[in-house]
Amino acid sequence: MQDLLNEYQTIGVDKVKVWVKAGTVDDFPTNGGACIKYKKKQIAVFNFTTMSRWYACQNLCPHKMEMVISRGMIGDKDQIPKVACPLHKKTFSLENGTNMEGEDYKLATYPVRIADGAVFVGFSE
Amino acid sequence: MKHIIVIGNGMVGYKFCEKLEAKGGLNSYNVTVFGEEARPAYDRVHLSEYFSGKSAEDLGLCNPNWYGDVGIRLKTSELVTEVDTEKKTILSHKGKQYNYDYLIMATGSIPFVPPIKGVEKKGVFVYRTIEDLDAIKDYGEKLKKGKCREAAVMGGGLLGLEAAKAVKDLGLNAHIIEFASRLMPRQLDDGASKTLQKKIESLDIGVYLDRKTEFISGEESIEGLKFQDDTALDCSMLVISAGIRPRDELARKAGVIVGDRGGIVVNDKMETSAPGVYAIGEVAIYNERIYGLVAPGYEMAEVVVNQLTGEDKRMPPEIDMSTQLKLIGTEVASFGEPFIEDEDTTPIVYENKQKGVYKRINISSDGQKLLGGILVGDSSDYSSLHQVYINGLRLPEDPETLIIGSVGGDGGVILDSVLELPDSARVCSCENVTKGRICDSLTDGSCCNLSDVVAATKATSGCGGCKPMVKDLVNETLKSMGQEVKEVVCEHFEYNRQEIYDLIKVHKIVSFEEAILRFGKGHGCEVCKPALASIFASIYNETANKQVSIQDSNDRFLANIQRNGSYSVVPRVPAGEITPDKLIEMGRIAKKYDLYTKVTGGQRIDMFGAKLEELPLIWKELIDAGFESGHAYGKALRTVKSCVGSTWCRYGMDESVSFAIELENRYKGIRSPHKIKGGVSGCIRECAEARCKDFGVIAVEGGWNLYIGGNGGANPKHAQLLAEQIDNETCIKYIDRFLMFYIQTAAPLTRTSKWLEKVEGGIDYVRQVVVENRLGIAEDLEKEMQGLINSYECEWKQAIEDPEMMKRFKHFVNSDDTDDNIVFVPMRDQKMPRPWK
Numbered sequence: 001m002q003d004l005l006n007e008y009q010t011i012g013v014d015k016v017k018v019w020v021k022a023g024t025v026d027d028f029p030t031n032g033g034a035c036i037k038y039k040k041k042q043i044a045v046f047n048f049t050t051m052s053r054w055y056a057c058q059n060l061c062p063h064k065m066e067m068v069i070s071r072g073m074i075g076d077k078d079q080i081p082k083v084a085c086p087l088h089k090k091t092f093s094l095e096n097g098t099n100m101e102g103e104d105y106k107l108a109t110y111p112v113r114i115a116d117g118a119v120f121v122g123f124s125e
Numbered sequence: 126m127k128h129i130i131v132i133g134n135g136m137v138g139y140k141f142c143e144k145l146e147a148k149g150g151l152n153s154y155n156v157t158v159f160g161e162e163a164r165p166a167y168d169r170v171h172l173s174e175y176f177s178g179k180s181a182e183d184l185g186l187c188n189p190n191w192y193g194d195v196g197i198r199l200k201t202s203e204l205v206t207e208v209d210t211e212k213k214t215i216l217s218h219k220g221k222q223y224n225y226d227y228l229i230m231a232t233g234s235i236p237f238v239p240p241i242k243g244v245e246k247k248g249v250f251v252y253r254t255i256e257d258l259d260a261i262k263d264y265g266e267k268l269k270k271g272k273c274r275e276a277a278v279m280g281g282g283l284l285g286l287e288a289a290k291a292v293k294d295l296g297l298n299a300h301i302i303e304f305a306s307r308l309m310p311r312q313l314d315d316g317a318s319k320t321l322q323k324k325i326e327s328l329d330i331g332v333y334l335d336r337k338t339e340f341i342s343g344e345e346s347i348e349g350l351k352f353q354d355d356t357a358l359d360c361s362m363l364v365i366s367a368g369i370r371p372r373d374e375l376a377r378k379a380g381v382i383v384g385d386r387g388g389i390v391v392n393d394k395m396e397t398s399a400p401g402v403y404a405i406g407e408v409a410i411y412n413e414r415i416y417g418l419v420a421p422g423y424e425m426a427e428v429v430v431n432q433l434t435g436e437d438k439r440m441p442p443e444i445d446m447s448t449q450l451k452l453i454g455t456e457v458a459s460f461g462e463p464f465i466e467d468e469d470t471t472p473i474v475y476e477n478k479q480k481g482v483y484k485r486i487n488i489s490s491d492g493q494k495l496l497g498g499i500l501v502g503d504s505s506d507y508s509s510l511h512q513v514y515i516n517g518l519r520l521p522e523d524p525e526t527l528i529i530g531s532v533g534g535d536g537g538v539i540l541d542s543v544l545e546l547p548d549s550a551r552v553c554s555c556e557n558v559t560k561g562r563i564c565d566s567l568t569d570g571s572c573c574n575l576s577d578v579v580a581a582t583k584a585t586s587g588c589g590g591c592k593p594m595v596k597d598l599v600n601e602t603l604k605s606m607g608q609e610v611k612e613v614v615c616e617h618f619e620y621n622r623q624e625i626y627d628l629i630k631v632h633k634i635v636s637f638e639e640a641i642l643r644f645g646k647g648h649g650c651e652v653c654k655p656a657l658a659s660i661f662a663s664i665y666n667e668t669a670n671k672q673v674s675i676q677d678s679n680d681r682f683l684a685n686i687q688r689n690g691s692y693s694v695v696p697r698v699p700a701g702e703i704t705p706d707k708l709i710e711m712g713r714i715a716k717k718y719d720l721y722t723k724v725t726g727g728q729r730i731d732m733f734g735a736k737l738e739e740l741p742l743i744w745k746e747l748i749d750a751g752f753e754s755g756h757a758y759g760k761a762l763r764t765v766k767s768c769v770g771s772t773w774c775r776y777g778m779d780e781s782v783s784f785a786i787e788l789e790n791r792y793k794g795i796r797s798p799h800k801i802k803g804g805v806s807g808c809i810r811e812c813a814e815a816r817c818k819d820f821g822v823i824a825v826e827g828g829w830n831l832y833i834g835g836n837g838g839a840n841p842k843h844a845q846l847l848a849e850q851i852d853n854e855t856c857i858k859y860i861d862r863f864l865m866f867y868i869q870t871a872a873p874l875t876r877t878s879k880w881l882e883k884v885e886g887g888i889d890y891v892r893q894v895v896v897e898n899r900l901g902i903a904e905d906l907e908k909e910m911q912g913l914i915n916s917y918e919c920e921w922k923q924a925i926e927d928p929e930m931m932k933r934f935k936h937f938v939n940s941d942d943t944d945d946n947i948v949f950v951p952m953r954d955q956k957m958p959r960p961w962k
Contacts, residue, residue, distance in 0.1 A: 037940045
């Protein structure tokens with residue numbers, strides 16, 4: 001299980017080597033998320049329309065190791081964008097992946113770029 | 126009786142009628158209103174919401190029957206062509222003549238169309254009426270099929286920005302063209318404009334300043350704009366929003382004095398140069414100015430109503446042009462003198478480029494007074510700053526704390542309490558409601574909460590900018606009266622569920638975005654989104670397919686998520702009665718998709734282990750076999766459990782299965798604060814366990830006994846007796862009323878038992894409301910329930926018939942693969958998820 005979790009490491013924009021096209025803007029629900037596949041990885045991509053921002057993080061729930069984060073509901077806590085896992089409603093910051101209830105679980109986050117109506121997620125390999 | 130004629134049925138013309146009626150003026154006057162448009166007055170301030178889901182009816186300022194009901198004659202689609210101020214008559218385009226004693230000219234304005242070559246081309250529009258918007262919409266739809274989806278908006282003022290947002294909502298690429306060197310030149314300074322521009326551009330809306338349009342190019346239709354600096358923009362649509370011109374031609378023809386640059390000249394009683402003729406709204410020129418905001422227009426209407434009903438209210442010499450609004454998602458506010466910078470004034474500016482926030486306040490150089498200011502990106506300080514400005518309150522020692530907050534403090538502390546404001550402080554400018562009025566309505570006992578105050582004073586019903594202050598005032602006043610201030614839904618809404626329910630209903634709010642914009646703050650969360658989804662469902666009976674992103678995860682996918690991220694499927698089996706053929710079909714489908722099956726506690730069959738992308742396939746087959754959604758995933762009616770009753774049972778007193786089926790089919794699909802379960806037993810042996818349900822019905826000698834407020838779960842509760850020995854029809858009537866009353870007043874995720882505990886007076890009070898109709902709302906409750914029942918639709922059927930809705934049932938956006946992380950292991954001839962470690 002730990003191996004699976006180790007697959008996902010936060011990538012800063014400066015570490016990006018490949019920008020992978022995830023689909024068009026219209027492929028993603030407004031104010032919600034969907035999942036994409038890159039190599040073996042599952043990445044949740046969120047179109048936070050009311051904030052006019054996009055976020056990406058691992059689709060793997062770090063608590064029970066299920067691929068469900070993209071189906072979670074997004075929102076904000078004190079203006080920090082967050083996602084609530086659909087299994088047990090644990091919430092995570094979309095900015096840096098930390099658990100907002102102060103638990104040790106963490107999501108790896110990935111940069112997102114929008115160009116010409118297409119959505120790109122950044123990876124280091 | 127004397128006769129008043131109102132020319133113009135816009136917002137101000139309507140407000141005149143409303144205020145005259147409220148003051149009892151219709152007892153001494155007959156009123157006839159002429160409106161040139163086909164529909165009665167509507168909300169032009171929120172016109173762009175027509176593109177984000179509101180209908181023309183939603184925008185209406187009152188029920189169309191209101192005029193007739195109060196005795197006002199409304200003549201729509203009738204244009205007044207002549208006024209004779211000597212004979213006191215008017216002539217309409219139908220050739221009919223009418224006499225008046227008083228004439229109110231509320232003819233408003235028309236959009237100013239600059240004399241640019243090519244404005245007559247197809248694809249050039251103005252932005253003022255619903256008809257304009259319809260034309261823009263139709264043309265926009267056509268453009269979306271073509272190759273050029275660029276649309277320009279001429280004018281970077283308030284309305285131009287609204288228009289740009291509307292054009293973007295249509296799915297076109299919007300570009301704002303402004304003649305001046307900044308956006309909203311009347312309200313913002315350069316710094317504020319830059320901040321706003323950045324925000325707008327980040328939404329992919331183009332902003333072009335300092336652009337003077339030379340001509341509009343294209344053959345028959347517009348193909349682009351050419352500017353005087355030799356630059357150009359390709360576009361297939363142009364919406365002109367370059368200011369307004371008062372519609373004074375009637376007055377001008379009649380010899381009524383007009384201003385040099387148009388507008389009917391009035392004095393502080395709103396009287397024109399002709400006896401008995403008043404002018405109000407955007408057509409009036411007062412103190413040599415036209416006022417293009419709704420608040421001064423409403424005040425003008427009030428002045429005339431006062432004059433006609435024997436009072437002598439005058440227009441104040443200074444008119445407050447402060448505004449606060451959200452433009453293209455950005456908060457913008459401007460008050461007092463936004464720009465002044467001279468030896469008597471010191472501006473203080475705070476700018477945060479990272480967050481896109483700009484704040485400026487202008488302070489008198491002695492540091493005593495706030496003269497005006499601008500807020501962009503964060504206008505949360507507006508209400509208090511505006512109050513300090515308008516009431517001339519003394520400033521703190523370090524005035525900069527007004528916008529940047531004191532060190533270690535919680536920001537903008539100006540008043541220790543809103544109650545420190547003077548009673549005369551005008552809190553709601555649109556409706557002219559003072560602080561005193563709001564507080565009195567609570568202390569004199571005529572109102573007891575925010576929604577009462579809103580209904581009684583109309584405060585907040587205009588632009589809504591004063592909402593936070595009114596709410597604070599209500600809370601503080603209640604607190605000072607020793608009343609507890611109630612719980613709120615979450616950090617985004619400082620209201621409880623019932624208040625949000627009322628606000629959404631009264632203001633006809635149709636989307637979460639709109640609700641949070643008007644009554645909340647921030648972007649919502651996993652608490653308020655589902656709570657509001659439930660409210661929308663209860664008011665409009667919209668299914669979970671309508672506003673997908675605010676549904677709880679299970680509602681979003683119309684299925685219950687299970688341990689490993691797979692889902693379970695539960696078709697409705699009303700009262701647990703099912704034919705062998707349907708059982709076989711269900712078995713066949715479960716086998717085909719390798720689903721684990723189990724009979725539930727609610728007398729139906731649950732099928733587990735479906736992958737996300739299999740859900741629509743499974744449901745397609747279930748629907749073809751005659752099943753419909755069981756709403757097992759929703760806070761909604763689950764099942765009405767039954768025993769076999771008198772049809773088979775030798776003890777049965779009545780047909781419990783038939784009645785349970787009737788009840789389950791009646792309430793299916795109805796969303797509520799929490800799940801609802803029902804039960805019907807055929808005799809007091811109670812095999813259906815009806816007293817463990819939210820509503821339970823038990824057959825006794827002489828009819829049914831009805832119990833409410835029971836549940837199983839962590840804190841089991843027996844339902845309590847509501848009514849005895851009633852017939853089927855009465856029983857249904859009472860359940861209708863009870864459920865609707867519960868749906869409207871319960872806190873989120875509160876079962877009926879907990880709700881019953883919290884209701885003051887408990888079961889006795891609920892009986893008074895439901896059975897004895899003490900509040901007189903029984904009929905309304907029944908009607909609303911019937912409305913929900915009539916609009917039932919199976920949401921799974923809805924989903925599989927719409928390809929757009931089906932998109933959400935794919936695990937990957939960019940691949941047809943399934944989730945290979947889902948692993949099942951065998952168990953007792955079926956399967957189960959691999960256990961969690």
